[in-house]
Amino acid sequence: MSDATPFGERLDAIFAAYGKLCVGIDPHASLLDQWGLPDSAEGVREFGLRTVDAVAGRAGIVKPQVAFFERHGAAGYVALERVLAEARDAGLLVIADVKRGDIGTSVEAYGQAWLRPGSGLESDAMTISAYQGLGSIDGVLTAADSAGKGVFVLAATSNPEAAAIQRAVLQQSSRAGNTVAQAITAGVIGWNQGRADAASRPLGSVGVVLGATVDLRTSGIDLDAEPPKPGLPVLAPGFGHQGAELSDLRAIYGSLAGGVIVSESRSILGAGPDGLAEAIRRRVNEVGAASV
Numbered sequence: 001m002s003d004a005t006p007f008g009e010r011l012d013a014i015f016a017a018y019g020k021l022c023v024g025i026d027p028h029a030s031l032l033d034q035w036g037l038p039d040s041a042e043g044v045r046e047f048g049l050r051t052v053d054a055v056a057g058r059a060g061i062v063k064p065q066v067a068f069f070e071r072h073g074a075a076g077y078v079a080l081e082r083v084l085a086e087a088r089d090a091g092l093l094v095i096a097d098v099k100r101g102d103i104g105t106s107v108e109a110y111g112q113a114w115l116r117p118g119s120g121l122e123s124d125a126m127t128i129s130a131y132q133g134l135g136s137i138d139g140v141l142t143a144a145d146s147a148g149k150g151v152f153v154l155a156a157t158s159n160p161e162a163a164a165i166q167r168a169v170l171q172q173s174s175r176a177g178n179t180v181a182q183a184i185t186a187g188v189i190g191w192n193q194g195r196a197d198a199a200s201r202p203l204g205s206v207g208v209v210l211g212a213t214v215d216l217r218t219s220g221i222d223l224d225a226e227p228p229k230p231g232l233p234v235l236a237p238g239f240g241h242q243g244a245e246l247s248d249l250r251a252i253y254g255s256l257a258g259g260v261i262v263s264e265s266r267s268i269l270g271a272g273p274d275g276l277a278e279a280i281r282r283r284v285n286e287v288g289a290a291s292v
C-alpha cells in the first residue's frame with residue numbers, strides 16, 4: 001500500500017493486520033534510567049530504536065511524544081528523525097504526538113514539518129489542537145489529505161484539568177450550544193464526510209483525541225448515534241498508566257468504539273528493554289479481545 005493511499009485506509013489495513021494497539025514512545029527520564037540509558041540525545045535515540053524494534057511485527061502503530069526528544073534540543077530532533085525513519089521503514093504507522101495549533105498560516109507550516117513527504121520529520125499523522133478555531137486547521141487538513149496523511153484533533157483529552165475548557169458551551173457559530181469537545185468531534189466527522197468517495201471509505205483520515213478516562217457523554221459526545229460513515233479514528237490515551245480499563249472500552253466509546261486506537265506508553269515501556277516485546281505481544285491480544 002503506497003504512502004499516498006489515504007491515511008484512513010492505511011489505518012484500517014493496520015487494524016486488520018495487527019489490531020488496535022498503539023505503543024507510545026515516551027522516553028521519560030525515569031524510564032531511561034530504568035532501561036540503563038543516559039538522559040541525553042543518544043539515550044532517547046536508543047530508547048526509540050529499541051522500542052521500534054520490539055513493536056515491529058507485533059503491533060502496527062507507534063506514537064512518539066516529541067517533548068521527550070525536544071528536551072535535548074537540536075540533537076534530540078536528530079535522534080527523533082532517525083526514530084521516525086526507522087519506524088516508517090519497518091512498516092509501522094507513525095503518529096507524531098506534537099499537539100500543534102496556531103493561526104492558519106503557522107499551523108500549515110507545522111503540517112509541512114510533520115506531514116510533508118520527504119521532510120526530515122515526516123510522519124503518517126500528527127496531533128493538532130483546534131483551540132484557535134476549527135477554521136485555523138483547514139489548511140493543514142487539506143494538505144494532509146492530498147498527501148495521504150492523517151491528523152488527530154484534540155477534542156476531550158485524558159487529563160482531568162481539561163474538562164472545564166473542553167466542556168464549555170459555544171456561544172457563537174453554527175454549533176452554538178455544543179460543547180467545545182462536541183463541536184470539534186462533529187467538525188471532524190463533517191470534514192471526513194465531505195471528502196471524495198467518503199461513503200466508500202472504511203475510516204476517515206482525520207480523527208479526534210478522546211481520552212479513555214473521560215466521561216464522554218458529559219462532554220457532549222453522542223455515543224448512541226449510528227457510527228459515522230466513514231468511521232471516525234479515535235486516538236485513545238488513558239488506558240494503562242492513567243487508569244482506564246480495557247474491559248470498559250465499549251462502555252467508554254459506545255458507537256465510536258470501532259475506530260478506537262488504544263494508545264499506551266508507560267504501562268508498556270515500563271516492562272524494560274528485555275520484557276518489552278513480550279509486554280507488547282500480551283497487550284495486543286488483550287486489546288484484540290476488548291476491541292470491536
Ligand SMILES: O=C(O)c1cc(=O)[nH]c(=O)n1[C@@H]1O[C@H](COP(=O)(O)O)[C@@H](O)[C@H]1O
Nearest residue numbers: 065097127157158211237241242264265266
Ligand atoms: O495526544 C495524546 O497522545 C494524548 C492526549 C491526551 O488526551 N492524553 C494523553 O495522555 N496523551 C499522550 O498520551 C501519552 C500517554 O502516556 P501514558 O499515560 O504513559 O500511557 C502521553 O504521551 C501523552 O502526552
